Amino acid sequence: MKQQAILCLLLIAALLLGCTGCAAGPGTPTEPQTPVSPTEPAAPGKTVDLMAEVKPAAARSGDKPDPKAAAAATDFSLRLFRAGNQADKNTLLSPLSVLSALAMTANGAKGDTLKQMEQTLGLSRDELNLFFRNYLNALAGDKVLKSANSVWFTSHERFTVVPDFLQTNADFYGADVYQAPFDDTTLADINSWVKNKTDGMIPEILDRIPEAAVMYLVNALAFDAKWAEPYESYSVSSGNFFPENGEKRVVDFMYSEEHDYLENELAVGFVKPYEGGKYAFAALLPKEGVSLEDLLKGLDGAGLQKLLQSRSEATVFASLPKFETACDTELSGALQAMGMELPFDDVRADFTGLGSSAAGNVSISRVIHKTFISVAEEGTRAGAATVVEMTEGAMLVEDPKQVYLDHPFVYLLIDTETCLPLFIGTMVDPG
Numbered sequence: 016m017k018q019q020a021i022l023c024l025l026l027i028a029a030l031l032l033g034c035t036g037c038a039a040g041p042g043t044p045t046e047p048q049t050p051v052s053p054t055e056p057a058a059p060g061k062t063v064d065l066m067a068e069v070k071p072a073a074a075r076s077g078d079k080p081d082p083k084a085a086a087a088a089t090d091f092s093l094r095l096f097r098a099g100n101q102a103d104k105n106t107l108l109s110p111l112s113v114l115s116a117l118a119m120t121a122n123g124a125k126g127d128t129l130k131q132m133e134q135t136l137g138l139s140r141d142e143l144n145l146f147f148r149n150y151l152n153a154l155a156g157d158k159v160l161k162s163a164n165s166v167w168f169t170s171h172e173r174f175t176v177v178p179d180f181l182q183t184n185a186d187f188y189g190a191d192v193y194q195a196p197f198d199d200t201t202l203a204d205i206n207s208w209v210k211n212k213t214d215g216m217i218p219e220i221l222d223r224i225p226e227a228a229v230m231y232l233v234n235a236l237a238f239d240a241k242w243a244e245p246y247e248s249y250s251v252s253s254g255n256f257f258p259e260n261g262e263k264r265v266v267d268f269m270y271s272e273e274h275d276y277l278e279n280e281l282a283v284g285f286v287k288p289y290e291g292g293k294y295a296f297a298a299l300l301p302k303e304g305v306s307l308e309d310l311l312k313g314l315d316g317a318g319l320q321k322l323l324q325s326r327s328e329a330t331v332f333a334s335l336p337k338f339e340t341a342c343d344t345e346l347s348g349a350l351q352a353m354g355m356e357l358p359f360d361d362v363r364a365d366f367t368g369l370g371s372s373a374a375g376n377v378s379i380s381r382v383i384h385k386t387f388i389s390v391a392e393e394g395t396r397a398g399a400a401t402v403v404e405m406t407e408g409a410m411l412v413e414d415p416k417q418v419y420l421d422h423p424f425v426y427l428l429i430d431t432e433t434c435l436p437l438f439i440g441t442m443v444d445p446g
Contacts, residue, residue: 062167062193062196062201062204086316087137088138092111092316093311093319098350098352100311100441102443105340105441105442105445107340107388108342108384108386108440109386111236113382116232116382117350118147122144122183124365125367128366131356134355135350144186144188145187151189158239159238159239160237161236162234163191165232166233169194170194171196174229174370175371180369184232188234197224208235214239229370238294240290240394242393243292246271252268252270253266257422264445268335268337268419268420270333271333271335272332272333273286274328275327275329276327276416276418277297277322280302281314285297285416286429286431287335288431293431294428294429294437295428297426298425299425300420300422300424307441333420336421337392338388339390341387341388343383345382347359347379347380361378362376366378420442424441
């Protein structure tokens with residue numbers, strides 16, 4: 016078997032809603048080491064923090080995410096969800112997680128490879144960098160959502176990193192930079208960093224580091240929020256949920272009176288805010304005669320943002336099933352179907368802006384995405400992880416509304432200021 020050079024770009028997004036607190040500072044993989052230049056080998060068996068050499072650009076206060084960029088990101092979110100949705104199963108994706116990972120990856124792409132990534136993601140590389148820089152700056156001091164990024168690259172002599180690539184990800188994503196031997200100690204260090212940044216939500220993301228791996232890019236999100244109006248014990252009772260296959264499920268439903276009503280030609284729904292109001296849970300229930308697939312096909316970024324932004328004030332008698340679901344999805348096929356083919360081509364992909372390996376050309380091999388969510392009385396807990404692996408060779412109304420989520424529906428965890436989806440899911444069967 017020919018030798019392979021593997022570039023793994025890893026994104027972890029763990030959202031802890033209504034649960035424990037989140038880690039505040041950067042994780043320390045090992046005892047502090049003397050910083051070295053990006054091209055100087057790390058000491059054997061040691062992970063070296065290079066942030067003395069890679070200084071992030073100063074944050075620009077007052078900048079906020081461009082609404083047009085947020086709309087484009089929302090459109091990507093829906094396109095990705097449609098491509099990755101499993102019609103007969105509960106599906107959950109964190110499009111913000113996937114977009115973050117691919118945006119960081121795009122900083123190493125060139126030529127037609129970059130062009131395809133930009134077309135698929137819906138924004139240019141510069142627009143992506145600016146959007147994420149402003150989004151992260153807007154999170155400064157946020158008590159609910161926090162984000163951390165890091166870049167890990169091998170100290171093996173076969174791999175030469177491009178310093179400008181590290182600088183760009185430091186400037187726009189605040190990424191820490193570590194050089195490491197990519198052995199068992201590095202495996203422990205990366206898992207420890209992720210565990211620290213997600214406050215234990217994801218205790219381990221990697222089970223091994225392939226011999227030819229040369230880089231990991233990591234983003235961790237921690238979200239800790241409770242419902243603005245938690246469900247009381249008397250508002251929870253069992254009821255029937257009706258999946259599209261005709262079977263009946265008896266599940267626990269949480270009943271409430273909400274005040275933000277959603278409706279378009281395909282669906283009705285409601286928005287239930289979390290404490291503080293900056294984040295919310297949104298649910299969309301297909302109207303009679305409309306399937307879940309029809310609803311997803313009928314949504315685009317502009318339409319979803321318009322629906323969320325134009326929600327009307329109304330009394331909404333709502334029910335939400337308690338549920339917990341986990342998904343493990345490989346998104347390479349979905350992304351290629353969306354038009355991002357060259358980055359996966361082991362011969363024609365051009366990621367030379369990231370670095371080079373003596374083992375051969377670098378291309379994306381896999382995009383592995385794992386998610387988890389639990390929705391209960393106090394709030395919501397959710398987590399996501401995305402691995403991008405690259406290899407060589409390859410208004411008030413008089414009558415109350417009713418939205419009882421007793422058959423398959425779409426749900427989102429959103430940033431109410433930008434209407435950007437942090438998570439999108441379909442609940443097909445809570446049983």
